[in-house]
Amino acid sequence: MKHSQKILILDDETTLRGIIAQRLKRKGYDVLEAGTASAGLSFLKDTLIDAVLLDIKLPDGDGLILLPKIKQMQTDLQVIMLTGNGTIESAIEAMKLGAYDYLTKPCNLSELEITLQKALEKRKLLMENTGLRQVVNRQTSEFKIVAESEAMVALLEITRKVAQTDTSVLIQGESGVGKDLIAQAIHFWSSRVNQPYIPVNAGAIPEALIESELFGHEKGAFTGAGTQKIGLVEMADNGTLFLDEIGEMPLAIQVKLLRFLESGEFRRVGDTRLRRVDVRIVAATNRDLRQEITQGRFREDLFYRLNGLTLLVPPLRERRRDIIPLVHHFLNTRRKDLLHKQYSLLPETQEQLLNYSFPGNTRELFHLIERGQILSSDGTISPSDIWPEKSAQALKTPATADSAEGFFHPFANGSYPSLEDVEKAFILSTLKKTRGHKTQTANLLGISVRNLYRKLQAYHMDE
Template sequence: MVVDDEDSVRKLLSAVLKREGYQVVCAESGEEALRKFRALPPDLIIMDIRMPNIDGITAFKELRKLSQNVTVILMTAYAAVETAVEAIKLGAFDYVIKPFDIEEVKLLTNRAIQLQKMTEKIFDLNQQLIDSYRLDKIITNSPKMRELCQNIAKIAQSNATVLITGESGTGKELIANTIHYNSRRNSGPFIKINCGALPESLLDSELFGHEKGAFTGAVMRRPGRFEQADHGTLLLDEIGEISPNLQVKLLRVLQEREFERVGGNTTIKTDIRVLAATNRNLAEMVKQGRFRQDLYYRLNVVSLSAPPLRERREDIELLAGYFLQKFTAENEKEIMDFDPDVVKLLENYNWPGNVRELANVVERAVIMSTGSRIFPEDLPDNLRYSSESDLISTLGLEKISGKTLKEMIKKTECLLIKEALQRNHGNKVKTAKELGVSRRSILYKIQEYELE
């Protein structure tokens, strides 16, 4: 939209921009511009500042009220450049000085439109991210996880610091993402840092940034993660690994929301929400004097704990199915399902590496598989042939833990006999022979355990 009270300017710009391939509407006053904008907002407005009644600056401010993202290039006489500069501070895209060079206007127009397209694209991509971290995208069947999801929904809207705990691979990072993308900060940045991956001095400057010359190699000023996360969320991953010195510095940012860059004196304010994750027991570390109690309390305003996979076995088949689909598509294979024995093996394994380990096992199986079904031989050895330490989980014994030794031995005996019977197709003589007991005692046990 070209806005100018001078007919000749409108005609000239309109002709030039039409030749560039744009559709152009004109307005001869601020009032008309506002009216036309309400009816059909254009992608770009090129507007004169000096016009009768409503001038360009006032019109620009009104437009901004109608749409925060309106893109405006202002035209001004040389004498009024200062007003144009003011307008840029208020969010105008740029200005040209009259009489203007037509090439310059073309260039500015193209650049403004390009920037707008990019902004739109970023917005769309961010919407996709927000969508991919919707709460219902967390795959689960378990009451524990459902409760966790409800808690995530409740706290996402707040600004509270959250401590996310859980064993390795349980989904702590997934939870952190879900919190950010369901919060009011979801169009702002989501910045992560792994506190366990860097030595103290490097972590210090990564977190807080540094000034030029702060240390050898600091050739330029560099903003740290706390600055990058302004208006967004910062995830401090593996917070349990942070050194005592940095714990002190961290406490201050969490309390005051301000800090200095390494080697600098200027105090920087930051508007962030902090999430922290760890697979350590921080309360225990506090007791041992390895983690500051005050910092622990600051981080632990709200805490979420991701349960290990072996405590929500109902999720195993569901997650395995999800990963099967995912990796089948990624590897362009046509695998439909798991052999029932595979499901049994997966469900009985104790998953020390939790969901990540399950994902890896399924990915491997998809790659190894040659047919349309995953069989036990596509699984890694440790799942197929459980070692003695895994016997408990293979037999599902942890489910009956807490009872007396006698009861647990009986349950084990029952399972072993049942398994041997099945393998021998119900042949009691064979089973008795294999297990090294008399036929009579097998018959007795079958009756006792109701295995008939």
């Protein structure tokens, strides 16, 4: 729901103030009225205001003295001065002090509306520019989903329909399947496409900083808060906020997120004033949130608030028709110029890829292809370039067209492993490559460090 903009009319002329207030309310503005400087400052202390109509002459103060105080209290707020005859010079002086414009009384209401609208547009641009400076490199203009399998084609059809709504969406799927691409699709296929798309990985932000990252903070709110910071929620106003790894979010922040989802309102850390934004929430997780709820690690009320619609992204082993098209997409776009070569796959390499289980899903596929590019001597990627630690014989495992039992596995006894066994082997292999470095291992696996430690403990590998 879009929030109405708050306008404070600070003028001691009751009749004029009432006429202006009535006109602005009919236009959809949320109007506050004050007849004294002290009452106006009280509003500004407790409430976030978008614009102020400020009379130069007030019973308990001078508007020219009050103006700098107002701008200091709320930096982006726009002030339009109201002045009687004979005080034009003072109004011009007010503009030098930061006022947006001035109008003479009695005001032409149509002119006032136009001036107010322009002032609010300026405020929006100021806030967007501030937000853009803080969100550099968070967004990407590149967007493409490769889908040849029936499962992915069906998912994208549903995603297009979901995108046309404004409800919150929960995307579920294993790590590395491309949940972030589905989130981007929801944004790019929605009416919010020209507004911000802000992704945030809830599992990658330290618990002590996540509230500030999401909701922002005021200068001096805590040790190290040397400047004011706009949070990701505020940056996403009118757009989409993608909360990846939502299952990793600490319980204390889950409470604050729930309040925001219910009302669209939040407070920056260190600020008492409520702010409102219009944001579409898309969340993603590789966990079973219902199980997390039973174990007390996730709030049930937050789950139902997020779970307006659920999209399940199938693992790569269940959509093997996508494997080779994904490889071609990777080779032709994302890493085409690596080592200044053109790359292609040998037929046997394609066969081995199609027979591999991909516990790390699409993310692992791209890592394997990148490794093959690096190790290939002539631009032709062989199986040994992708799996240099395996002999060609070890890679030749019989497979059926669509059965999981035919997937290549690194087990010597020839028995078919469970998914847990495959994942455990993949984690061990990655740990070996990083020489036990947990952060590097988590990055290669595409999971958070906390999630890695949890898996190590579950598989009794934490020693």
